[in-house]
Amino acid sequence: MADPGSGGALSPLELYNRVSEQGDKVRVLKMEKAPKDEIDAAVKLLLALKVDYKNATGEDYKPGSPPNNDTPNSNNGLPAAGDGDDFVDPWTVQTGSAKGVNYDKLIVRFGSSKIDKDLIDRIERVTGNKAHHFLRRGIFFSHRDMHQILDAVENKKPFYLYTGRGPSSEAMHVGHLIPFIFTKWLQEVFNVPLVVQMTDDEKYLWKDLTIEKAYQYTIENAKDIIACGFDVNKTFIFSDLEYMGTSSGFYKNVVRVQKHVTFNQVKGIFGFTDSDCIGKISFPAIQAAPSFSSSFPEIFNGRKDIQCLIPCAIDQDPYFRMTRDVAPRISYLKPALLHSTFFPALQGAQTKMSASDPNSSIFLTDTAKQIKNKINKHAFSGGKDTIEEHRKYGGNCEVDVCYMYLTFFLEDDEKLEKIKQDYTSGALLTGELKKILIETLQPMISAHQERRKHITEEVVKQFMTPRKLAFDF
Amino acid sequence: MADPGSGGALSPLELYNRVSEQGDKVRVLKMEKAPKDEIDAAVKLLLALKVDYKNATGEDYKPGSPPNNDTPNSNNGLPAAGDGDDFVDPWTVQTGSAKGVNYDKLIVRFGSSKIDKDLIDRIERVTGNKAHHFLRRGIFFSHRDMHQILDAVENKKPFYLYTGRGPSSEAMHVGHLIPFIFTKWLQEVFNVPLVVQMTDDEKYLWKDLTIEKAYQYTIENAKDIIACGFDVNKTFIFSDLEYMGTSSGFYKNVVRVQKHVTFNQVKGIFGFTDSDCIGKISFPAIQAAPSFSSSFPEIFNGRKDIQCLIPCAIDQDPYFRMTRDVAPRISYLKPALLHSTFFPALQGAQTKMSASDPNSSIFLTDTAKQIKNKINKHAFSGGKDTIEEHRKYGGNCEVDVCYMYLTFFLEDDEKLEKIKQDYTSGALLTGELKKILIETLQPMISAHQERRKHITEEVVKQFMTPRKLAFDF
Numbered sequence: 001m002a003d004p005g006s007g008g009a010l011s012p013l014e015l016y017n018r019v020s021e022q023g024d025k026v027r028v029l030k031m032e033k034a035p036k037d038e039i040d041a042a043v044k045l046l047l048a049l050k051v052d053y054k055n056a057t058g059e060d061y062k063p064g065s066p067p068n069n070d071t072p073n074s075n076n077g078l079p080a081a082g083d084g085d086d087f088v089d090p091w092t093v094q095t096g097s098a099k100g101v102n103y104d105k106l107i108v109r110f111g112s113s114k115i116d117k118d119l120i121d122r123i124e125r126v127t128g129n130k131a132h133h134f135l136r137r138g139i140f141f142s143h144r145d146m147h148q149i150l151d152a153v154e155n156k157k158p159f160y161l162y163t164g165r166g167p168s169s170e171a172m173h174v175g176h177l178i179p180f181i182f183t184k185w186l187q188e189v190f191n192v193p194l195v196v197q198m199t200d201d202e203k204y205l206w207k208d209l210t211i212e213k214a215y216q217y218t219i220e221n222a223k224d225i226i227a228c229g230f231d232v233n234k235t236f237i238f239s240d241l242e243y244m245g246t247s248s249g250f251y252k253n254v255v256r257v258q259k260h261v262t263f264n265q266v267k268g269i270f271g272f273t274d275s276d277c278i279g280k281i282s283f284p285a286i287q288a289a290p291s292f293s294s295s296f297p298e299i300f301n302g303r304k305d306i307q308c309l310i311p312c313a314i315d316q317d318p319y320f321r322m323t324r325d326v327a328p329r330i331s332y333l334k335p336a337l338l339h340s341t342f343f344p345a346l347q348g349a350q351t352k353m354s355a356s357d358p359n360s361s362i363f364l365t366d367t368a369k370q371i372k373n374k375i376n377k378h379a380f381s382g383g384k385d386t387i388e389e390h391r392k393y394g395g396n397c398e399v400d401v402c403y404m405y406l407t408f409f410l411e412d413d414e415k416l417e418k419i420k421q422d423y424t425s426g427a428l429l430t431g432e433l434k435k436i437l438i439e440t441l442q443p444m445i446s447a448h449q450e451r452r453k454h455i456t457e458e459v460v461k462q463f464m465t466p467r468k469l470a471f472d473f
Numbered sequence: 474m475a476d477p478g479s480g481g482a483l484s485p486l487e488l489y490n491r492v493s494e495q496g497d498k499v500r501v502l503k504m505e506k507a508p509k510d511e512i513d514a515a516v517k518l519l520l521a522l523k524v525d526y527k528n529a530t531g532e533d534y535k536p537g538s539p540p541n542n543d544t545p546n547s548n549n550g551l552p553a554a555g556d557g558d559d560f561v562d563p564w565t566v567q568t569g570s571a572k573g574v575n576y577d578k579l580i581v582r583f584g585s586s587k588i589d590k591d592l593i594d595r596i597e598r599v600t601g602n603k604a605h606h607f608l609r610r611g612i613f614f615s616h617r618d619m620h621q622i623l624d625a626v627e628n629k630k631p632f633y634l635y636t637g638r639g640p641s642s643e644a645m646h647v648g649h650l651i652p653f654i655f656t657k658w659l660q661e662v663f664n665v666p667l668v669v670q671m672t673d674d675e676k677y678l679w680k681d682l683t684i685e686k687a688y689q690y691t692i693e694n695a696k697d698i699i700a701c702g703f704d705v706n707k708t709f710i711f712s713d714l715e716y717m718g719t720s721s722g723f724y725k726n727v728v729r730v731q732k733h734v735t736f737n738q739v740k741g742i743f744g745f746t747d748s749d750c751i752g753k754i755s756f757p758a759i760q761a762a763p764s765f766s767s768s769f770p771e772i773f774n775g776r777k778d779i780q781c782l783i784p785c786a787i788d789q790d791p792y793f794r795m796t797r798d799v800a801p802r803i804s805y806l807k808p809a810l811l812h813s814t815f816f817p818a819l820q821g822a823q824t825k826m827s828a829s830d831p832n833s834s835i836f837l838t839d840t841a842k843q844i845k846n847k848i849n850k851h852a853f854s855g856g857k858d859t860i861e862e863h864r865k866y867g868g869n870c871e872v873d874v875c876y877m878y879l880t881f882f883l884e885d886d887e888k889l890e891k892i893k894q895d896y897t898s899g900a901l902l903t904g905e906l907k908k909i910l911i912e913t914l915q916p917m918i919s920a921h922q923e924r925r926k927h928i929t930e931e932v933v934k935q936f937m938t939p940r941k942l943a944f945d946f
Contacts, residue, residue: 201728211725244717244724251717251724252684255674258752263736266751278739279731282755 015053019061022046024273030091036357043094047087060109063271089271090315091206093342098380098399100349103141103314103341110317112142112339119146126150127189134182134340137407142314144324145336149309153190158471159307160300161186162290162335164197165225167217168207172224173361174441175343178408180228182340183311187234193299193469194235196225197290201240205279215241222460224364227452230463233470236299237463240286246466249297250289257285260326269318287316288323291335298466308335313342344404348380364449368442375402375434375441382423383430394426395433402430402437409440488526492534495519496744503564509830516567520560533582536744562744563788564679566815571853571872573822576614576787576814583790585615585812592619599623600662607655607813610880615787617797618809622782626663631944632780633773634659635763635808637670638698640690641680645697646834647914648816651881653701655813656784660707666772666942667708669698670763674713678752688714695933697837700925703936706943709772710936713759719939722770723762730758733799742791760789761796764808771939781808786815817877821853837922841915848875848907848914855896856903867899868906875903875910882913 026042053061086101087094095101107114115138120131123146134140152159163183165176187194198221200214207214218239225237244250263281266272272281289295293306300306310320317339324334342349345360359378362371382400384390397403397420410416419436422428499515526534559574560567568574580587588611593604596619607613625632636656638649660667671694673687682690691712698710717723736754739745745754762768766779773779783793790812797807815822818833832851835844855873857863870876870893883889892909895901 201724204728205732211729241725241728242721245719245721248715248718251674252714255677255714255752256684258755259678259750261751262748263745263751263754264747267747272736274737274740275735277732278734278736278755278758279728281736282731282751285751 015049015057016061019046019049019053020063022049023063023271024275026092027271027273043087043092047094047096050087063267063273088315090318093315095350098348098350100344101342103138106314107142110142110314110321112144112317112337113146115141115143115146115338119143122147122150126153129189132182132185133411133413134178134185134408136413138341139178139408140182140311140338140340142339143337144320145334146309146338149307149336152307157307158192159190159309159336160192160293161190161194162197162308162310163194163312164199164287164290165221166199166203167214167221168203168209170217170220171358171363171365172221173363174405174409174445175361176224177228177364178340178343179311179313180225180230182338184228184230186309186311186338187230191471192234193471194230195290195296195299196222196235196237197287198222198237198239199283199287201244201279201286202283204241205277205283211241215239218242219457219460222463223452223455224448226455226459226463227448229451232459232462235463236296236466236469237460238466239464242464243466247295247297249302250295253289253292253295254285256330257288257323257326258282260329261285261322265322269322284319284322287319288326291320291323291327292332294332296466299469301468304331305333307333309338310335311338312340314339315342343408344401346374346378346380346401348401349399349404362441362445364445364452366445368446371441371445372438375438376431379405379434379437381430381434383433384426387429390429391426395423395428395430397423400430400433402433405437406440409444410436488522488530489534492519492522492526493536495522496536497746497748499565500746516560516565520567520569523560536740561788563791566788568823571821571823573817574815576611579787580615583615583787583794585617585790585810586619588614588616588619588811592616595620595623599626602662605655605658606884606886607651607658607881609886611814612651612881613655613784613811613813615812616810617793618807619782619811622780622809625780630780631665632663632782632809633665633766634663634667635670635781635783636667636785637672637760637763638694639672639676640687640694641676641682643690643693644831644836644838645694646836647878647882647918648834649697650701650837651813651816652784652786653698653703655811657701657703659782659784659811660703664944665707666944667703668763668769668772669695669708669710670760671695671710671712672756672760674717674752674759675756677714678750678756684714688712691715692930692933695936696925696928697921699928699932699936700921702924705932705935708936709769709939709942710933711939712937715937716939720768720770722775723768726762726765726768727758729803730761730796730799731755733802734758734795738795742795757792757795760792761799764793764796764800765805767805769939772942774941777804778806780806782811783808784811785813787812788815816881817874819847819851819853819874821874822872822877835914835918837918837925839918841919844914844918845911848911852878852907852910854903854907856906857899860902863902864899868896868901868903870896873903873906875906878910879913882917883909 022042022045026039026046029039029042050061086106088101088106093101104114115135120135123135124131149159161183163179183194198218200218203209203217204211204214222237261284266281266284270284291308291310292304293300293308294302294304317337320335320337327334347360359374362374366374380399380401382396382398382403384393384395400423403420403423406416406419419428419433423433495515495518499512499519502512502515523534559579561574561579566574577587588608593608596608597604622632634656636652656667671691673691676682676690677684677687695710734757739754739757743757764781764783765777766773766781767775767777790810793808793810800807820833832847835847839847853872853874855869855871855876857866857868873896876893876896879889879892892901892906896906
């Protein structure tokens with residue numbers, strides 16, 4: 001991690017102020033849609049400053065909490081004790097390691113629980129199904145209160161699923177499918193209803209988009225979500241912009257949450273500043289509200305006591321930490337959570353993919369040829385520089401993006417294990433590994449495109465109509 | 474105005490911090506519903522500190538804007554140049570003068586325009602009606618862009634009226650009727666549609682109320698509003714809590730406003746702090762949204778270009794200054810405004826009335842006997858201590874609450890003028906003046922109660938159903 005070269009000379013408070021200013025700068029650059037390299041450079045400096053801050057104070061930088069003590073920590077100069085160079089919030093995921101974010105450290109920092117073998121075994125027992133490979137392979141790796149959900153199922157009590165998507169463009173990439181693929185599996189094995197929130201209001205607030213455009217993205221993205229195979233009788237997809245004006249329960253819960261969260265709290269959790277618009281500041285309540293069954297009176301017959309389970313990427317956890325904090329104070333149940341790792345960009349696991357960079361991932365609209373070219377050209381390889389070296393020393397699956405993608409999309413455990421062994425030993429060459437991934441993704445994407453083609457406006461409307469869903473309560 | 478006795482010794486920044494702290498203290502006391510005298514004392518100290526601050530810096534205290542220069546003003550110690558002891562925002566109206574707030578100074582401070590004889594003459598010409606006595610007597614005394622509304626009328630362009638009420642209890646007092654009495658007159662003489670916002674969400678956020686209770690107050694207050702005689706074919710009354718979940722246009726405009734107002738701005742305008750809940754912080758956008766015709770697609774056939782005129786008490790102006798600032802940035806028309814003075818409490822014009830203090834005003838539920846007793850017992854008198862002195866020196870109409878009330882409710886100009894002359898000369902005694910007010914209010918209130926009795930839930934529902942209103946566009 002780069003050192004800005006000035007940390008040692010600054011007091012903790014000066015460092016705190018520099019981190020804070022640099023954070024603002026990053027936000028402004030993002031808001032202004034500055035060139036990617038400019039943003040990356042600013043983020044790098046931000047992370048470096050945070051490391052300096054931690055070295056100087058022994059504590060993680062927390063927005064809104066200046067250092068208690070303005071004398072440098074006695075460990076000053078020593079390297080940060082751990083995950084100081086990972087940064088995760090709903091808008092930024094950044095790590096200095098080609099292996100990606102250190103998720104074990106993230107669990108400790110976020111205070112969630114690891115999905116361990118016991119939990120996976122119990123899920124298999126309760127559902128009578130083999131665990132999804134996302135569970136077996138640690139792609140969904142962290143949880144909150146999942147045992148409580150399983151207790152409920154064993155006691156024949158109902159629960160429902162809630163996940164979502166911020167529709168920032170028409171084009172979704174394969175990484176965006178991860179929560180939906182897993183949620184579909186959960187819906188099937190538990191036979192429960194699902195609500196999918198499309199936060200078009202959030203995208204309007206954060207991006208240079210009109211309300212109309214954000215809603216249009218909702219409709220287009222909904223088609224890709226529906227194409228994952230959700231059961232229309234058990235699934236409700238909603239646009240915030242639309243549902244807020246149709247539901248007798250949603251706004252009331254938004255206001256309930258808004259009454260119980262202060263600006264100080266969202267400042268600490270999300271890093272908002274005084275220059276942020278009041279829409280952003282109050283938005284977290286809108287992402288919180290679907291965690292409560294009374295937000296959907298049409299679906300749950302007005303019942304307030306149905307527990308919610310949220311499968312999502314770990315970067316969304318801050319919203320739900322806040323939600324879980326508020327829930328008991330408004331007499332609601334805390335939602336349970338299942339957290340996934342991030343899907344790596346083709347260029348490597350250091351960053352989350354970006355829908356605005358067409359080469360950073362495989363898009364659901366890519367042709368077979370585009371898939372082939374992108375993987376051959378852009379997929380970061382863990383192989384050696386020459387065939388001879390590769391045969392001799394073998395490749396590194398831990399940083400190889402093609403191998404990582406296969407852990408997501410190749411369901412056959414034995415085949416995957418063999419690929420790992422062969423690549424590590426050098427028996428499998430990088431070109432051959434890329435070919436396996438290409439041949440895995442091409443039919444998968446083209447099947448998705450075929451299913452999506454048949455999703456008419458009428459079908460979208462069905463999914464998006466508030467109505468009673470089919471399930472046993 | 475009391476002097477806290479320490480102003481001279483403190484620097485501007487120290488004074489700024491003391492005002493800020495005392496402001497927080499007042500807010501906390503109000504939130505905790507502390508005893509009235511405790512709140513009053515805290516408010517008095519706040520006002521005194523503000524005067525000290527102005528003396529020290531030459532500028533009004535502005536939340537969020539510490540003094541630029543921390544050396545005391547050269548005028549230090551001189552009395553404040555004018556309205557330093559009036560304090561007006563949507564939650565607090567306080568003045569040191571028994572004559573009430575200095576409204577001429579308020580016009581200068583708020584940057585609005587005085588309603589002068591020219592404007593009143595023009596309203597009479599355009600409507601073909603004699604001006605309402607609230608206009609003739611300066612009860613509606615200030616405006617923004619009223620000439621623009623009259624231009625529109627002359628050019629056969631449509632406009633609509635918007636006013637509102639925060640339903641904080643079932644009991645409304647006569648002061649609450651002022652905007653509605655005047656709005657009804659405007660509706661009649663201009664023949665235009667009217668929307669009435671019941672900010673039950675605001676009351677839930679600010680007070681110790683449930684959502685259900687706030688909505689119940691909306692319904693009860695709506696009955697009193699309807700009893701003012703509004704035409705059901707031209708009037709839409711709505712609860713925020715309900716309408717937000719029924720309208721396809723309202724939330725979209727709320728989000729539009731929320732995107733264009735920062736926390737810094739609402740901090741400056743409303744004095745919010747980091748400890749305020751995010752609901753309060755984003756609420757101003759909800760009071761802004763009805764200023765735009767596209768918030769009511771059902772009423773205005775989706776038209777976005779219909780100008781709005783807002784009659785309201787001047788303490789609501791901060792919301793609409795903000796709204797007028799945002800409007801052009803979201804391609805909407807700025808609303809025009811007509812501002813009224815405050816209705817004085819029975820105890821004197823120093824404070825706004827309080828729905829929570831039954832003796833501070835005449836309530837719409839009071840019996841004839843209660844009206845008589847309250848006026849005889851609590852109405853602050855401008856008369857002299859003994860009959861002899863009163864006959865000799867005369868009474869002071871400028872501070873006499875009975876006389877003030879008559880300016881609101883006695884429509885006969887000649888009779889009012891005669892009362893003024895007789896009381897000032899001493900010919901009319903305080904007991905006699907009180908009797909005139911009692912005999913004016915008793916039939917007015919009982920007629921209101923009679924009309925209210927006939928307002929069924931069905932009628933309320935009619936007024937509160939989103940629908941096309943009858944008017945010519």
